[in-house]
Amino acid sequence: MDELSPSNGTDQPQPQPKTSLWCPRQLVFSPYSRLAEASNKSHTLRVVVRRPLVARLTKDIVETYQICNSQFKYSEELNPKRYLTSPSTGVLNDGYDNVNSDLILNVNYVLVNSDTQRRYIVKDVLGHGTFGQVAKCWIPETSSFVAVKIIKNQPAYYQQALVEVSILTMLNKKYDPEDKHHIVRIFDYFVYQRHLCICFELLDTNLYELIKLNHFRGLSLSIVQLFSKQILRGLALLKDAGIIHCDLKPENILLCTSVKRGEIKIIDFGSACMEDRTVYSYIQSRYYRSPEVLLGYQYTTAIDMWSFGCIVAELFLGLPLFPGASEFDLLRRMIEILGGQPPDYVLKEAKNTSKFFKCIASIHDVENREVSAGSKSAYQALTEEEYEARELKKPSLGKEYFNHMNLEAIVNNYPYRKNLPKEDIIRESQIRLALIDFLRGLVEFDPAKRWSPFQASKHPFVTGEPFTCPYIPPPETPHVPVAQNMRVDHHPGGGHWFAAGLSPNIPGRNRVAVHNSPHFQVVPYSHANSYGSVGSYGSYNDSTGLGSSYGSYGDTSNMFAYYSPVGPSGMNMHAPGNVSMLGSSPDARRRIIQYSHGNGLGVSPSAGNFAPLPLGASPSQYTPPSSYSQVSTGSPGQYGPTSPARGNCHGSPLSKMAAVSQLNRRKNWGYPGGAQSQENPFSHWIGQPTDGTNSSQVEGNSQLLSSFPSHQHSSSNAATWKQQRGGSSIPAGYSAIQNMPGSSSLGSNIQYSQITGMSHDKHEGILSLPDPGDWDPNYSDELLLQEDASDVSCITTELSKAMGLGSAEPLDGSGRLNHWSSTNSNMNFQRMKFCARVGSCFERGRFLHHRLEF
Ligand SMILES: Nc1ncnc2c1ncn2[C@@H]1O[C@H](COP(=O)(O)OP(=O)(O)OP(=O)(O)O)[C@@H](O)[C@H]1O
Numbered sequence: 001m002d003e004l005s006p007s008n009g010t011d012q013p014q015p016q017p018k019t020s021l022w023c024p025r026q027l028v029f030s031p032y033s034r035l036a037e038a039s040n041k042s043h044t045l046r047v048v049v050r051r052p053l054v055a056r057l058t059k060d061i062v063e064t065y066q067i068c069n070s071q072f073k074y075s076e077e078l079n080p081k082r083y084l085t086s087p088s089t090g091v092l093n094d095g096y097d098n099v100n101s102d103l104i105l106n107v108n109y110v111l112v113n114s115d116t117q118r119r120y121i122v123k124d125v126l127g128h129g130t131f132g133q134v135a136k137c138w139i140p141e142t143s144s145f146v147a148v149k150i151i152k153n154q155p156a157y158y159q160q161a162l163v164e165v166s167i168l169t170m171l172n173k174k175y176d177p178e179d180k181h182h183i184v185r186i187f188d189y190f191v192y193q194r195h196l197c198i199c200f201e202l203l204d205t206n207l208y209e210l211i212k213l214n215h216f217r218g219l220s221l222s223i224v225q226l227f228s229k230q231i232l233r234g235l236a237l238l239k240d241a242g243i244i245h246c247d248l249k250p251e252n253i254l255l256c257t258s259v260k261r262g263e264i265k266i267i268d269f270g271s272a273c274m275e276d277r278t279v280y281s282y283i284q285s286r287y288y289r290s291p292e293v294l295l296g297y298q299y300t301t302a303i304d305m306w307s308f309g310c311i312v313a314e315l316f317l318g319l320p321l322f323p324g325a326s327e328f329d330l331l332r333r334m335i336e337i338l339g340g341q342p343p344d345y346v347l348k349e350a351k352n353t354s355k356f357f358k359c360i361a362s363i364h365d366v367e368n369r370e371v372s373a374g375s376k377s378a379y380q381a382l383t384e385e386e387y388e389a390r391e392l393k394k395p396s397l398g399k400e401y402f403n404h405m406n407l408e409a410i411v412n413n414y415p416y417r418k419n420l421p422k423e424d425i426i427r428e429s430q431i432r433l434a435l436i437d438f439l440r441g442l443v444e445f446d447p448a449k450r451w452s453p454f455q456a457s458k459h460p461f462v463t464g465e466p467f468t469c470p471y472i473p474p475p476e477t478p479h480v481p482v483a484q485n486m487r488v489d490h491h492p493g494g495g496h497w498f499a500a501g502l503s504p505n506i507p508g509r510n511r512v513a514v515h516n517s518p519h520f521q522v523v524p525y526s527h528a529n530s531y532g533s534v535g536s537y538g539s540y541n542d543s544t545g546l547g548s549s550y551g552s553y554g555d556t557s558n559m560f561a562y563y564s565p566v567g568p569s570g571m572n573m574h575a576p577g578n579v580s581m582l583g584s585s586p587d588a589r590r591r592i593i594q595y596s597h598g599n600g601l602g603v604s605p606s607a608g609n610f611a612p613l614p615l616g617a618s619p620s621q622y623t624p625p626s627s628y629s630q631v632s633t634g635s636p637g638q639y640g641p642t643s644p645a646r647g648n649c650h651g652s653p654l655s656k657m658a659a660v661s662q663l664n665r666r667k668n669w670g671y672p673g674g675a676q677s678q679e680n681p682f683s684h685w686i687g688q689p690t691d692g693t694n695s696s697q698v699e700g701n702s703q704l705l706s707s708f709p710s711h712q713h714s715s716s717n718a719a720t721w722k723q724q725r726g727g728s729s730i731p732a733g734y735s736a737i738q739n740m741p742g743s744s745s746l747g748s749n750i751q752y753s754q755i756t757g758m759s760h761d762k763h764e765g766i767l768s769l770p771d772p773g774d775w776d777p778n779y780s781d782e783l784l785l786q787e788d789a790s791d792v793s794c795i796t797t798e799l800s801k802a803m804g805l806g807s808a809e810p811l812d813g814s815g816r817l818n819h820w821s822s823t824n825s826n827m828n829f830q831r832m833k834f835c836a837r838v839g840s841c842f843e844r845g846r847f848l849h850h851r852l853e854f
Helices: 034-040 042-050 053-057 061-068 155-175 207-213 221-241 291-295 302-317 327-338 344-349 363-368 384-391 407-412 422-442 453-457 654-661 781-786 789-793 795-802 826-843 845-851
Strands: 110-113 118-129 132-139 144-151 186-192 195-201 203-206 253-256 264-266 357-359 379-381 521-524 590-593
Touching: 053 061, 110 186, 118 144, 144 155, 155 186, 155 195, 155 221, 203 207, 207 253, 207 302, 221 264, 221 302, 221 422, 221 453, 291 302, 291 327, 291 344, 302 407, 302 422, 302 453, 327 379, 327 407, 407 422, 422 453
Parallel strands: none
Antiparallel strands: 110 118, 118 132, 132 144, 144 195, 186 195, 203 253, 253 264, 357 379, 521 590
16 A cells, blocks of 8 residues: 555544545544554565455455555445345345346355255355356355355246256265266255255356357367366266267366366256157257257267267367257258268168258158168258248358368368478377367267267267277277166155156255255146056165155155146156155156245246146257157167157246347357347458358368378368458468477477468468357457456466466467376466456456456
8 A cells, every 4th residue: 555645654543634636534534654564464464465456455355445444344234235136136035036036146145955954155156147146155164165046936946956956966975986977066056935945066167168268269289188087988988878968068067176186077958858768859959969959860978979079079169059040040051071971871861861961762652761771862951942942031140260161171181380380390290180080070960870978988089099091990899778777776855856767865854855845736647658556667666665765755654646747757747645656657747837826835926837848858958849859769660769768748838938038148049949049250350261152162272181091081182271350350371480499299299389381371361360259149348457467467367277287388379288297387377367357357257256256
């Protein structure tokens, strides 16, 4: 404070000259006194003086005040409430909830698990999703931070969130007790103020934000490899458990705060389902949506492998591989970039084939598979005009931002880091060939041929072995039937909760006692489908005794049942008054309906009248009621999944709500049900051929790369990578070589592109930095200005330092993040985390001020 007020060398308040414009009231603060400060707390002086002014006026304000007035006492109770939830007006649930059914949180709001009396003190909001808010909370008891997902106070969200609890509990406890498979840990769950709260380990930035912090330039191949390996471990676990994540995307993969740098974890199992209970057809975020889901074909864990392939490509390229502005656009991009189309057996069976394809063979040919057996398909993708004629609306098409329209050219022509030595370019080009081969096995149209996590994990791109020829995967290990595989060994709750045929296995009074839920009431219900008796197929529990009977939950003395259209797997049974439901037949099943009006049970007036959701899909991903659809549950077909159980599907009334409530960071980026999904987020900066020709015509010629071993799919024309925007473009020249520390291994593929004018890139188009402001709906320059400019400008430098560059060299226009390094300092990592939060503020502006409180 020495620069704020002169010291007179005494600690007494001094009369101020009349000419002074402002002075603190004498009784409150005395002017700053260096002597007083020194005599009081010399260590404080040191700390305060060295801290930046902003820190002293924010984070250190209490100390600053105390320096000015030793009598000053800080009292938290006197603080005005600082709301973290928006809107913060309480209109539902006795004023606890806002209009969106979100619990209105403020800093230091306390969530209590009434069972254990554990208190979770809200400190910040980490994110929003379809299901509610995720808050960073402090547990005084353990002196640790956790992430608590506070689910909206609506029955459908409530119930679907229980699926997340069940699946994660099972994955954590049964399949990954040692936490080695990169799946987020669930610690606790409870109901507070009619909100289901799920407590997770606290994680850090997600991969989308990481890419964004790097200005949408790709990460180095070593990091891509590092992340790929970990995601595959997670997917292998899911496959073993027979679980489909259904919403794998960069946003749902988070860096860990743990000491192990570069560790990531998969989150958000709110859309997950069991492989043998694939109920919904409208799943996966659009950019990461598999062809079989898009076409309405039956699906398996292979859809996560497709998403994984899209993620790997995006990590490398910095941009989504298939940023379809609509499903038509998505399919068009897949076909163009991959050079093929879904196999005929899928097209023949899929529900939506006629929306995107026309049949060009005779019915007889199709039926008898004569055409599909040959090289020519019986189906041809509709042109834009044909689609419009059929659907009576123009398909939404996004602009191209890769100047190459095939996978090989896109990857091969991605700019190399500047100043990379020639030998490193050659080495990296080899790894890129491995990457292409790897991606080919993942973004494979045929789900039956798509590699499993096990097969993919043996690929040279992942193992780091030299890549010499196209990879032939080892045979897949036999699949253990899900029903056998998913039994849990203990039932502390005395039964099972069964929205997903799963058991939360967490006992307790307030353990989401469904029968006590404000959202449900029991009514007799007769289900048409008979799936056998209680305790039959798919139970997670020992099929003995009442407590382990199929679909039960809570104490064995309390069984209710509620209906889910998937058959017994959707039955949540609770027997009031010790009425045993053991061995109940379908006609004994009951359905729980929601009170549709105020009933003293705390149902939000806005909640509507929802039937409980069956398992397995995010509310954001349900098929709109007008077009309820279900993946065919009939015969699995020759390549179909082996699961015998495929239930009927009802759509969800949530779809419209979800569309409105989508607060995802990339809310226009291909999310199912997204209200603005027709808008192309890249429309302003996505590159277009500068000469007005079709992108496929502007392919340049890479002298260097053309000498590399060619891949079976590679284009002979090495095409041009180009990202273009407005006038602020810079030429994307040939990436010259720069030696980086530790460049002897995969980690050497750190790329900073620089224009050098080397021959093979001289035809390159224009490269410019994509600006999130051009497409990110939540971005604003004002928000940017609110931050400390130096913090912002240093993001990429600090991030790359934090990730182990060991160099302060900034990333240039096409630079790429470097590999992780053990020399990375914790300070840098902290800095990175701070920067990451700043980055996230750009998108979620209204939380900016919260983020500054670090
Ligand atoms: N364990 C965690 N640690 C830190 N942040 C987290 C954690 N879990 C979630 N978040 C943050 O909260 C955001 C929303 O979480 P999540 O994806 O689980 O919610 P959701 O409602 O299921 O979202 P979606 O709409 O994608 O289905 C995440 O993108 C992430 O930024």
